[in-house]
Amino acid sequence: QVHLVESGGGSVQTGEALTLSCVVSGYSESEYRDKKYSMGWFRQAPGKEREGVAAIDFDGDTNYADFARGRFTITMVKETAKNILHLQMTALTHEDTAMYYCAIGPWIYLYLPPPLNVDEYKFWGQGTQVTVSS
Numbered sequence: 001q002v003h004l005v006e007s008g009g010g011s012v013q014t015g016e017a018l019t020l021s022c023v024v025s026g027y028s029e030s031e032y033r034d035k036k037y038s039m040g041w042f043r044q045a046p047g048k049e050r051e052g053v054a055a056i057d058f059d060g061d062t063n064y065a066d067f068a069r070g071r072f073t074i075t076m077v078k079e080t081a082k083n084i085l086h087l088q089m090t091a092l093t094h095e096d097t098a099m100y101y102c103a104i105g106p107w108i109y110l111y112l113p114p115p116l117n118v119d120e121y122k123f124w125g126q127g128t129q130v131t132v133s134s
Helices: none
Strands: 003-006 010-013 019-025 036-043 050-057 062-064 070-077 082-089 096-104 128-133
Touching: 003 096, 019 036, 019 096, 019 128, 036 062, 036 070, 036 082, 050 082, 062 070, 082 096
Parallel strands: 010 128
Antiparallel strands: 003 019, 019 082, 036 050, 036 096, 050 062, 070 082, 096 128
């Protein structure tokens, strides 16, 4: 069974930084174990649809939403039985307030950027809340 557990959310002031983490386990034992993958961070603010923030694939290629590029950095650490995904966020604004989710899904395209589309991801965490006060 694939498990994703996010951590690192909290309340900060405008302009401050925050780093989110996500531990992903069980993917290598799942039905997708023979497929390459992409991992991503998504967010959902109240009354809005879930949107992609940043993604990184099995090869280390990254992709960022326009609002995240230059402020956020996605990284991944591969360990034997799990992957750890980080999202370093800087210069936070009130508009970044949302529930942040990490996700993983099969992604076999070597020459395309990892997707920011929600529909490309099969497994999701429960989310971690980020609140930015002005």
